[in-house]
Amino acid sequence: xxxxxxxxxxxxxxxxxxxxxxxxxxxxxxxxxxxxxxxxxxxxxxxxxxxxxxxxxxxxxxxxxxxxxxxxxxxxxxxxxxxxxxxxxxxxxxxxxxxxxxxxxxxxxxxxxxxxxxxxxxxxxxxxxxxxxxxxxxxxxxxxxxxxxxxxxxxxxxxxxxxxxxxxxxxxxxxxxxxxxxxxxxxxxxxxxxxxxxxxxxxxxxxxxxxxxxxxxxxxxxxxxxxxxxxxxxxxxxxxxxxxxxxxxxxxxxxxxxxxxxxxxxxxxxxxxxxxxxxxxxxxxxxxxxxxxxxxxxxxxxxxxxxxxxxxxxxxxxxxxxxxxxxxxxxxxxxxxxxxxxxxxxxxxxxxxxxxxxxxxxxxxxxxxxxxxxxxxxxxxxxxxxxxxxxxxxxxxxxxxxxxxxxxxxxxxxxx
Numbered sequence: 001x002x003x004x005x006x007x008x009x010x011x012x013x014x015x016x017x018x019x020x021x022x023x024x025x026x027x028x029x030x031x032x033x034x035x036x037x038x039x040x041x042x043x044x045x046x047x048x049x050x051x052x053x054x055x056x057x058x059x060x061x062x063x064x065x066x067x068x069x070x071x072x073x074x075x076x077x078x079x080x081x082x083x084x085x086x087x088x089x090x091x092x093x094x095x096x097x098x099x100x101x102x103x104x105x106x107x108x109x110x111x112x113x114x115x116x117x118x119x120x121x122x123x124x125x126x127x128x129x130x131x132x133x134x135x136x137x138x139x140x141x142x143x144x145x146x147x148x149x150x151x152x153x154x155x156x157x158x159x160x161x162x163x164x165x166x167x168x169x170x171x172x173x174x175x176x177x178x179x180x181x182x183x184x185x186x187x188x189x190x191x192x193x194x195x196x197x198x199x200x201x202x203x204x205x206x207x208x209x210x211x212x213x214x215x216x217x218x219x220x221x222x223x224x225x226x227x228x229x230x231x232x233x234x235x236x237x238x239x240x241x242x243x244x245x246x247x248x249x250x251x252x253x254x255x256x257x258x259x260x261x262x263x264x265x266x267x268x269x270x271x272x273x274x275x276x277x278x279x280x281x282x283x284x285x286x287x288x289x290x291x292x293x294x295x296x297x298x299x300x301x302x303x304x305x306x307x308x309x310x311x312x313x314x315x316x317x318x319x320x321x322x323x324x325x326x327x328x329x330x331x332x333x334x335x336x337x338x339x340x341x342x343x344x345x346x347x348x349x350x351x352x353x354x355x356x357x358x359x360x361x362x363x364x365x366x367x368x369x370x371x372x373x374x375x376x377x378x379x380x381x382x383x384x385x386x387x388x389x390x391x392x393x394x395x396x397x398x399x400x401x402x403x404x405x406x407x408x409x410x411x412x413x414x415x416x
Contacts, residue, residue, distance in 0.1 A: 016189045017412060019256040020099025020244030021352045022091030022200070025339045026062040026237055031098060034349075035356040037338065038364040039385045044339045045223055045235055050205040051126070056214060058221040062237030062340030063205055076160050082121035082147040083204035085156040087240035087345075092157040092198050099244040099256060101196075103161055109195035111166040113154045114184045115242070116177025116201035118343035118399075120150030120170070123206040153202055157242075167194075175306070175341065176397035177201050178241060178348030179405035183265035185245045186407075195250065200348035202240035209343065210236050216275065218310050223368040224341075226307035226334035227314050227380045230370055234308045237340025241348035243355075260355035261416070263392070263408040264293025270402035276312050277398050282320035286394065289406035290324075297325050300408075301390045302363055304350045305378075306398040307334025308341055317398065318376040330394075332378040337367045347397030351407055354393040358411045363388045 023030055026044025027037035036042075044062035053059035069078045072090035081089065092113070096103060124144045131140050154168040167188075173180045178201030185197030213219050218233040225231040251258055266288030270281035290297060303325075305317055321329045335353050342349055357363060362385050369382035390411065397405040410416070 013190050014192060014247035014249065016186050016245055016262045017248050017251050018243050018259045018262065018355055019246055019251050020095040020101065021259065022093065022095030022098065022240065022242040023349065023352055024064060024067065024087050024091055025239040025342070025349055026064050027339045030094065031352070031356060034352065035360055038335065038353055038356065039362055041365045041367045041383060041385060042338055043367060044237065048205065051207040058219065060222055061205060061210065061235050064239055073160055075162065076156060079143065080147065081152065081156055082124045084117060084119065084121055084202045085147070085152045087204060088115050088153045088202040088242070089156040089160040091200065091202065091240035091242040093160060095198060095242040095244050096161065101244065106196060107162055107164065109165065111163055112185055112188045112194045112197040113157045113166055113168040114171055114181035114197065114199045115154040115157065116171040116173065116181040116344045116348065117150055117153055117203055118174045118177065119203050119206055119209055120153065121148045122208050123204050124148050126207050157198060173403040174399035174401065175343055175346055176399035176403045176405040177344040178346060178351065179265065179395065179397035179407045180267065181348065182243065182262065182351055182407050183267060183405060186262045186265060189245050189247055195246065197245040198242055199245055200240060200242035201345040203238055203343035203345050205236060205238040220309060224309040224337050225368045226305070226309045226337050226366055227318065227372055227376045227378060228369050229373045231309045231314065233310050234336070235340040237342040239342045239345050239349060241345050241352045243348065243352060258412040260358050261410045261412045263295060263410045265289050265405065265407045266292055267405050269404070272402045275400050277316045278402055279316050279320045279323065281402060282317060282398060282404055283323040285404035285406050286320065286324045289394065289408050293408035295392055295408055300330050300392050300394050301388065302357070302393045303330050303332040304354050304393060304395045305332050305334050306396045307336050309336060313398065314373065315375045317396065318378050322377060329378060331363055331381050333364055333366050333381050335364055347395060347405065351395050351409065354395050354409050358390045358393060358409065361387060361389055
């Protein structure tokens with residue numbers, strides 16, 4: 001099998017596997033705790049404390065309340081990093097340790113760091129704007145100002161781990177950015193351009209994004225209920241998911257545990273509407289991913305949907321899934337029912353969830369479910385996880401502006 005290099009030439013394609021996960025979420029920190037939270041249908045919903053919510057009729061979210069970045073960030077000054085960069089660097093350190101990789105060895109290899117985000121360090125930007133309005137620009141905190149650049153989400157990973165022979169990119173394709181980052185890493189490892197990739201997404205709770213969704217009328221009062229007839233919208237969340245990608249040859253040579261294999265991905269951007277998804281474009285993106293992975297629709301065992309809990313997303317996405325898969329699509333779940341919408345981290349955390357579901361042989365539930373909206377017509381695995389032998393899983397990421405990204409993951413098999 002061959003793959004196109006960036007210069008257009010054909011090169012031998014490596015199989016790409018996932019060997020380490022870094023997870024910070026409102027339902028669990030680390031791969032083991034995250035898997036337990038997914039299986040048990042844990043909810044991260046609680047009143048928001050990250051910013052002042054006075055004036056909002058309701059203000060629940062999926063916040064991480066016990067994050068201790070100093071446990072993971074050992075080389076950088078935590079105070080010089082915004083919360084999203086803290087999540088990113090900490091998750092990368094955790095992923096490398098979970099993969100049992102020697103950082104000194106990584107420093108001698110060619111690498112890629114790709115981190116997706118929606119908001120960057122908008123929490124800090126909120127503070128700066130508030131300070132400017134109240135006291136003038138001369139009173140803005142210079143430490144906070146230095147933290148604002150979104151590029152630090154990826155650069156902080158390189159600095160924390162001491163990686164110099166790396167490309168470090170922050171991908172800002174909103175709520176599909178985690179999948180974009182994984183696809184970027186997949187290509188680089190598959191073609192042999194790099195020896196490893198640290199890919200994923202990170203975002204922190206911020207007033208700007210909460211207020212924006214609130215003004216759109218899409219913030220749920222209490223719970224997120226994707227595909228449910230009574231759904232009322234999203235809950236904003238936060239966290240990070242970072243995945244270690246390496247070639248199968250590398251993983252086998254060092255005796256690494258393999259969570260799953262990245263089989264392929266699809267990307268498109270329809271620019272149809274600022275906030276509304278386009279059914280045919282979403283379906284096309286799924287078809288591109290299946291084609292890239294060499295997978296037929298009938299081989300897919302589970303779809304991890306974008307599944308925000310809004311009427312516009314859920315109905316459009318469900319119809320797009322049926323457009324690709326026909327009248328009997330695979331089970332289709334949304335982990336946002338548990339951990340909220342973590343923005344740029346969403347599809348990265350979902351990719352980790354898919355991989356853990358493959359390894360531990362279960363399908364996470366869509367919680368808070370009462371009855372499926374007849375316009376959605378999917379089996380969303382309501383409220384209780386089910387045991388399942390999953391071989392191929394599709395992970396959807398859909399974003400504002402029509403940025404769509406779909407990743408196909410598979411159970412590692414010696415011969416595929």
